[in-house]
Amino acid sequence: MKILDRYILVSYLQTFFTVFIILMFIFVLQAIWLYIGELAGKDLDVAIILKFLLYTTPKLVPMVLPLTILLTSIMVFGSFAENYEFAAMKSSGISLQRAMRGLTVFILLVSVTAFVFANNVIPAAEFKIINLRKNIAKMKPAMAITAGVFNEVGNINIKVDKKTGDNDQYLHDVIIHTGTERGGDYTVIKSKEGELVSSENSNVLSLILTDGNYYREVQPSDYSKRDHKPFMKSYFKEYTINIDLSELNQVDMEDESYTTQSMLRIGELTKSIDSFSVSLNERKEAFATSMYSRTGVKSLDINFTPAESDKYKSFKHSILDNYNSDQSQRIVDDAIRTTNAAISHLSIKKQEFKQSARRLNKYEIALHEKYVLAVACIILFFVGAPLGAIIRKGGMGLPMVIAIVIFLTYHFIGIFAKNSAEDGSVSPFIATWLSTLIMLPLGVYFTYRATTDQGLFSFDMFTEPISKFLKKIGLVKPKDK
Structure with missing residues (x-):
């Protein structure tokens, strides 16, 4: 390996790992914020929370890795151009393609690793995290009633405006939906006050409601009468609901019986x-x-x-x-x-x-996504590297803004296309590869502009045809030679 290749590779690797760690930390924090409702109030051990974060990290790689490659490429090659290192290379007869050759081999290795990672590690982590989330959701629900939202407790859905008391056992403005064997929430209970009563080792959670109303929809056997929405209403001074927690309290956190296509x-x-x-x-x-x-x-x-x-x-x-x-x-x-x-x-x-x-x-989408990750790493490198050489700006300022704009465009196109593919509006193959295929000509264009020492855009390609047309119709006189 020549000194120049070693210098470029070391500069790239230093920035690559730094950016990857920072972005992964940001996305992990975002995941914690997203799943905080599942972790809070469950009285979970620290080991289970750390296991949750460990299993969450691999599924973030398809987001973090392409963005890292794009941002690192812009930053490194932008820094080379800003410090006139590219000018020194070109004066020595070293082209942009020659400077990118060593990094291209590294990106190919990263792409192969990403493919293996997506095909083996991510499915295993997804298998673990989804089953762990389902087991956490089954934990003893006495502490899992969050104010302001509906919470599933046993066979009821309960919403409270606020909780008070030393152990948050007093509930205010309670709304309860209870299901039926046929499905649907046909019973609604509203109460001004409520109290959770249960001993520490009890398998029964008692919910004592006071001063409320009981509404129940009636389902007539005659379908024509169902449009009138008949219901029964009654008032109660005190009403007790007992919830059997024997099964909910015996949760096996190692149970792994649930599977999806992402696993x-x-x-x-x-x-x-x-x-x-x-x-x-x-x-x-x-x-x-x-x-x-x-x-x-x-x-x-x-x-x-x-x-x-x-x-x-x-x-x-x-x-x-x-x-x-x-x-x-x-x-x-x-x-x-x-x-x-x-x-x-x-x-x-x-x-x-x-x-x-x-x-x-x-x-089908899950199948193609495993290949897309590897190809996206290569294409985004050929978008970011020449783009950095063109804008001639290193650091975390302008390169960060440009990288985020490009990546968000890439990511949102992929999301919208995949959502359309789920209902059959678009082929799953086209939807999965669409954002990557859009970035391909962009990478070719940027590479050509950087190789020929041209700017990001050439306005002559737009103004020249208009100028010729105006001269042809006589609105603009040609310049005298």
């Missing part, structure tokens, strides 16, 4: 995608066959072809002409009910297939 490796994702695709297609075909058979067309055994004109003509008149008015009315009513039932069944199946397709799209 799978490439091989597992590929198998899952194939399985889901085959299953979805088979269900659609089975449903189409079932709906066709329910129409009763097969039982008619009629072929509407010109060769069987007699049968064809017999269906030109209404079949109701063969019945009296009462019978016709019953036939029409039965047909309407059957049609409405079929439409309702179609609507339910449509939502079911839509959710299945959304799940399949998420798996």
Whole structure:
């Protein structure tokens, strides 16, 4: 390795690790702020909190690493240009591409490492963090009622305006939603005051409410009456709700029975995608066959072809002409009910297939994201390095602003595209690669401008065609030679 390559690599590595650590620290703090509601009031051990942060860190790498490469490249090459080191290199016959050669090898190694990391470490960490979050959510809820928001405690959702008392056992302005076996919150309880009563080792949490009202929606068997929203209302002076915490207090923090697409490796994702695709297609075909058979067309055994004109003509008149008015009315009513039932069944199946397709799209997005991270590292390096040489400014000022603007554009395009891909509006492949593919021509453009010692933008490319057009139509006279 030549002295120049060593100097550039050492300068880049020093800035790279410094920026990476700073950005990772910032994103970890943001994660703590995001999940503080899940950690606060749970009486968790320090070891569990540290484990939570440890498992959270790997999933931040796809955000931190590309931004680190982009910002470091702008800062380092901007500093070289600002201190005229590039001018000295060029005067010695060393081009920008030659100066970037050693770093290109390093970025390729980083990209390969990022791919391996995304395919192995991130799924394992995601598996740990999601299961740990679910186990933390099951911890004893007596201390988990946060004022101002709804909290799930046992089989109820409770919201309180504020808590008072030495142990926050007194609740004020209580609203409770309780579910039913059929799902939905059909019961609402409102109370001015409440008190949590439970011994330290008790498996029962008693919630004593005073001076409140009890509302319960009534679900009539007649669907036509449900539009009126009937309900029952009663007033109580004191009302006690007992919540069984025996299962909630016996939480195994090592339980790892929950899985999602973000926890799978490439091989597992590929198998899952194939399985889901085959299953979805088979269900659609089975449903189409079932709906066709329910129409009763097969039982008619009629072929509407010109060769069987007699049968064809017999269906030109209404079949109701063969019945009296009462019978016709019953036939029409039965047909309407059957049609409405079929439409309702179609609507339910449509939502079911839509959710299945959304799940399949998420798996495809997760598969492509593992490749995108590696490619994005390379492309953002070729965006940042020549851009730093063009702006000729090092440090954390202007390079930081430019890097954040470029990265936010890259990141938001990716988010919007992936959200569109989940519901099938955009192909998962296109949505996942869109932001990276947009950055590719930008990197080529910046590299060309920096290599040819041109500025960031050339306004002549916009003004020259306009000037020629104005001269052609005679509005501007050509200059005399």
